[in-house]
Amino acid sequence: MPYAKPWGRTREYIEVVREIIAREGPLEHHGTHYDLPLPGGEGKALKLNFHPLRNSIPVFIGAIGRKSVQMTAEVADGWIPIFFSVDHFEESWGEHLEAGFAATGRTRADLEVSPSLSCAIDGDLEAARNLVKASLLLYLGGMGSRKTNFYVDLAHRFGFGTGDNPIFPDMYEASLRYTGASLGAAQSIMDGGAQAAFNGGGGVVVPPESRGNRCGS
Numbered sequence: 172m173p174y175a176k177p178w179g180r181t182r183e184y185i186e187v188v189r190e191i192i193a194r195e196g197p198l199e200h201h202g203t204h205y206d207l208p209l210p211g212g213e214g215k216a217l218k219l220n221f222h223p224l225r226n227s228i229p230v231f232i233g234a235i236g237r238k239s240v241q242m243t244a245e246v247a248d249g250w251i252p253i254f255f256s257v258d259h260f261e262e263s264w265g266e267h268l269e270a271g272f273a274a275t276g277r278t279r280a281d282l283e284v285s286p287s288l289s290c291a292i293d294g295d296l297e298a299a300r301n302l303v304k305a306s307l308l309l310y311l312g313g314m315g316s317r318k319t320n321f322y323v324d325l326a327h328r329f330g331f332g333t334g335d336n337p338i339f340p341d342m343y344e345a346s347l348r349y350t351g352a353s354l355g356a357a358q359s360i361m362d363g364g365a366q367a368a369f370n371g372g373g374g375v376v377v378p379p380e381s382r383g384n385r386c387g388s
Contacts, residue, residue: 176204177239178238178239178242179203179204180204181232181239181242182242182245182246183202183203183204183205184204184205185230185232185246185247186200186202187200187202187205187207188230189227189230191219192219192223192226192227192228193226193227194218194219194222194223194226195226196218197215197216197217197218198216198217198218199216229248229249229283230246230247230248230249231247231248231249231250231251231283231285232247232249232250232251233251233252233253234250234251234252235252235253235254235321235322235325236321237264237267238267240252240264240267240268240271241267241268241270241271241274242271243271243282244267244268244269244270244271244272244277244282245271245272245274245275245277246275247282248281248282248283249282249283249284249285250282250283250284250285251285251286251287252264252284252286252287253286253287253310253322253325254287254307254310254322254325254326254329255286255287255288256329258329259328259329259330262328263325263328263329268282289303289306289307290303291303310322311323311326
C-alpha cells in the first residue's frame with residue numbers, strides 16, 4: 172500500500188508516543204499525518220490509565236537509510252543500526268548524523284548507539300559461520316525486491332560487492348529457496364506428514380510435544 176512521507180510519519184508518530192507517556196492530559200493530537208481522536212468518529216480523547224515510572228522514555232529508532240539516520244540524529248534518544256561496521260562508520264553515516272545533530276543543536280553525546288551484531292555459538296567454527304551466513308542471506312537476498320534492497324545498499328557502502336568482496340548475483344533467488352525450505356519444514360510437521368524435518372535455516376524441526384523427550388535424551 173502507498174506509504175507517502177515515511178520520515179514525516181515516523182517523526183510525528185514519535186511525538187504521539189511521547190505525548191501519551193507524558194500523561195499531561197487526554198491525548199489530542201492534530202498533526203499532518205495523525206489526527207487524534209479521529210474527526211467525526213465516536214472515539215474521545217483518552218489519557219493513559221496507568222502511571223509510568225517516569226513521564227519520558229528513551230526512544231530508539233532502527234535505521235540504516237541516509238535520511239532515516241539523519242532523522243534519528245534529530246529526534247531520537249538512541250539508534251539501532253543493523254550490520255554495524257566500526258571501520259566504515261564515518262563514511263557510511265557520519266555526514267547524515269552530523270546533519271541531523273546540526274538541525275536540532277545536538278551532538279553525538281545526545282545519541283546512544285546500540286548496534287545489532289550477529290552471534291553464533293558452536294564448537295564447530297564453520298557451523299557457526301554458516302548460521303550467520305544464513306541470517307545475512309535472508310536480509311541481503313530476501314528483503315526488498317531484485318531492484319531495491321536497502322541492506323544490499325548498506326553492504327555496498329561498507330565496501331562489499333566488489334570483485335574481492337562479492338555479493339553474488341543470484342542471492343535473491345537463493346534466499347527465497349532458503350526461506351521456503353524453512354517454512355516447508357515447519358509445515359510438514361504441523362500437517363503430521365513427518366516426525367522431524369530439516370530446517371533450511373539451520374537445525375531440525377520437531378513437534379512441540381516431543382521436544383522435552385528429545386532434550387532429555
